[in-house]
Amino acid sequence: MGFKEILSEKKPLIVEKWLDAILNNYPADASKFFKKQKDGFRNPVGYTISTSIKGLFDEIIEDPESEKIYPYLDDIMKIKAVQDFSPSKAVQFIYLLKKIIRIELDNEITQKNLSNDLKIFEDQLDKLALLAFDIYMLCRERIFEIRVKELKNMSYRLLKRANLVRELEEQESNFAAETVLTQNIKG
Amino acid sequence: MANPKPEELAKIDYQPPKTGWMDTPTVFKPGIFPYACKPKSLETVGFPNPRQWSVKDEDWKLPPNWQEIFIEGLRERVSKYRSFRLFLDICVRCGACADKCHFFIGGGDPKNMPVLRGELLRSVYRKYCTTTGRIMGKIAGARDLTTDVLKEIWYYAFQCTECRRCSLFCPYGIDTAEITILARELLNLLGLNIEWIAGPVANCWLTGNHLGLQPHTIKDAFDMFCDDIETITGIRVTPTFNRKGAEILFVIPSGSMFADPGTFTCMGELLLLHELGLDYTWSTFASEGGDFGFFTTNEMAKRLHAKIYEEAKRLKVKWIMGGECGHMWRVWHQYHNTWYGPVDFLEEPVSPITGTKFENAKSNKTIHICEFTADLIKHGKLNFDKSRNDNLIVTFHDSCNVSRGMGMFEEPRYIIQNVCNNFYEMPPQTIREQTFCCGSGAGLNASENMESRLRGGLPRANAVKYVAKKYGVNMLACICAIDRAALPPLMDYWVPGVRVTGVHEMVANALICKGEKKRTTNLRGEPLPGMEGE
Known part of the structure; x- marks a missing residue:
């Protein structure tokens, strides 16, 4: 049995331990709730993380380069990007899997001499962590874009009343004549 | 701060502290709290302690007798509003409300569990308004009103939208939103509002x-x-x-x-x-x-x-x-x-x-x-x-x-x-x-x-x-x-x-209106279905 077959076989155990480790990174009360409440509408964080890591695990075994990985990572990182996590803590959940696999597959790796497979697999997880970090940054940028967009929406009609935006429309071709304010409004 | 050494970096512990809530300090995180109110917004409506202050500052420029003001304000409201006193007294911390708040569900900060958010103020109430709390202190769930405690109450009073979802599940009918409402009222006695509220209030009063x-x-x-x-x-x-x-x-x-x-x-x-x-x-x-x-x-x-x-x-x-x-x-x-x-x-x-x-x-x-x-x-x-x-x-x-x-x-x-x-x-x-x-x-x-x-x-x-x-x-x-x-x-x-x-x-x-022309767009000016080419 190869490395990937062993991973597939041990999937339920590994994913369970992985989920447990991820949710343990929340304060005790939150962790308890995220683990216990199974209704995805009453517990979107626990549910999303649990379903996403299952999908993620399948895809990593199947094809770690697959595009199908992205939505799973995206769902998790979107949540982590708005919670009390530093960037390192936000992507750390990938490294938790490394640790779990080393412990759970320790015997098999030694007995069947799979250390090289483990190394390749861990390299893939490192890449995944980098991808997770990219997504985290995209989410953070998105939050700031949303903030800017909201401020623009709030002031747009008021600025229109003040003739600032109307002026902008008329002078659209004359960039040099725009004030700093109107350039900002235009974005 | 000096750059951490590699061996220090390797010692990062991702597990959150296992301290009780009273001993877990509140960290003010940008992106979570709204900006402080401006003095002119408070002055306009005659609210106390108008001054320039910032949430990130150590010194919130409180009046010298701020504890007295807060505690007296609390005592006054407890005697004035029977519901408030009941809500502070009767909670048995069963936890039915704990997982009902959207801020807790989405964020996982335990102090956003309605029971604990209420406890932030309840602990001060016990200390200054009940005999057991005054004598037994921490054992009876009471604590001193320090600036850190005040800041913590502020931080979480402005992380509650007063939506009352938690109250729906409370077997005692405690309306935790009312606790937030009154916590905010007490904070206003010290000029601790947010500009997003104080500004509109001043505007509304004037115009x-x-x-x-x-x-x-x-x-x-x-x-x-x-x-x-x-x-x-x-x-x-x-x-x-x-x-x-x-x-x-x-x-x-x-x-x-x-x-x-x-x-x-x-x-x-x-x-x-x-x-x-x-x-x-x-x-x-x-x-x-x-x-x-x-x-x-x-x-x-x-x-x-x-x-x-x-x-x-x-x-x-x-x-x-x-x-x-x-x-x-x-x-x-x-x-x-x-x-x-x-x-x-x-x-x-x-x-x-x-x-x-x-x-x-x-x-x-x-x-x-x-x-x-x-x-x-x-x-x-x-x-x-x-x-x-x-x-x-x-x-x-x-x-x-x-x-x-x-x-x-x-x-x-x-x-x-x-x-x-x-x-x-x-x-x-x-x-x-x-x-x-x-x-x-x-x-x-x-x-x-x-x-x-x-x-x-x-x-x-x-x-x-x-x-x-x-x-x-x-x-x-x-x-x-x-x-x-x-x-x-x-x-x-x-x-x-x-x-x-x-x-x-x-x-x-x-809506089909009398005398209307053939409509091709909706109120947003976007084409109606089937009118995309017109």
Whole structure:
């Protein structure tokens, strides 16, 4: 049995331990709730993380380069990007899997001499962590874009009343004549 | 700070501390708290301790006797409001409310569990207002009021949207929102407000609305709406302002006058009321249905609320109709009668079109436009071309204050189903009385606390995501101005592609008006289904 077959076989155990480790990174009360409440509408964080890591695990075994990985990572990182996590803590959940696999597959790796497979697999997880970090940054940028967009929406009609935006429309071709304010409004 | 050494970096512990809540210090995180109030906003309404301060500063520039002020304020309110005393006394910390708050569900900060949020103030109450707490201290769950404790109360009082979802599940009926309301009131005694609330309150006190719009600006905004409506429908709508002797005074939140997509709701209301030929007037004085005073103190809420009834008296209208707004209805339904008693100078609202008597409004003489429109539809007074909304696959978000606070569940749904062909409900545990808050209510829709808003809005967005995936929902309808402002960024982040609308925008789009031209676009100026090429 190869490395990937062993991973597939041990999937339920590994994913369970992985989920447990991820949710343990929340304060005790939150962790308890995220683990216990199974209704995805009453517990979107626990549910999303649990379903996403299952999908993620399948895809990593199947094809770690697959595009199908992205939505799973995206769902998790979107949540982590708005919670009390530093960037390192936000992507750390990938490294938790490394640790779990080393412990759970320790015997098999030694007995069947799979250390090289483990190394390749861990390299893939490192890449995944980098991808997770990219997504985290995209989410953070998105939050700031949303903030800017909201401020623009709030002031747009008021600025229109003040003739600032109307002026902008008329002078659209004359960039040099725009004030700093109107350039900002235009974005 | 010196750069950490590699061996120090390798020692990062990702496990959160296992200390009790009292011993876990609160870390103020940017993105979670709104900015501090400005002195001029407090001065305008005569609130105490106006000064320039910043949340990030160590020194919040409190008055020297701040502890005395806070504790006396607490004692006064505990003796004045029996409900408050009960809520502080009777909680057995069963935890039924713990996992019901959207901020806790989305963020995982234990101090956002309603029971613990309440405990922040309860511990101070025990220390200074109960014998056991005074003697036993920490063993009895009591603690000293230090600046850190005060700051912690502040941090979490402005992470509660007062949506009351937690109260729905409390076996004792404790309304934790009221604890937040009173915590904020106590903080206001020390000048500890946020600008997103204090600014609108000052504006409203001076001009009658949160945005500080003066009469000519309001008139100008409506002129533009009328121009747009004429371009789209061929009908010239002619609203009147401050008209004495009108039958009905119509009041909407000022957000609907200036911020999209609320503006389209306002245009929808304009078109509907014109089509009916209703004898009604707008007011540039009572130009705000919302009441941000409600998020400061009971007295301030009363002061700002008074303008609507003063204006109704001045204009000698018979009754009042309110537009699509959220907490306006909580104030009207749950506080008005306590403040003023039944209104004696207005008449019980009767629809001049259908003759329906709105007996539910017998006391405060005010009805919601959704009640009015649902009644019109029920009596067959409106003609619709539902196909004009066929590009919309709609779901409905129950706004906390109108649903949980007022008990209105059916009217908006009835209207939507009469003007749209595609309507799908979100899962039952996320709607009606169990609705999840938008995450930005009670004055928390500032931009600087966006992370807090996004995590608080996650449970709501998660349910929208489900119906978007399952049924292709692309429009989230609501009947609250804060929702219309707060849900678009929420959707942008969690469920891109879903837009937000007021119910009366869809009503006006489907409404067949007398003498209208062939409509090719909706109120947003977008092509109607099948009209893309025209």
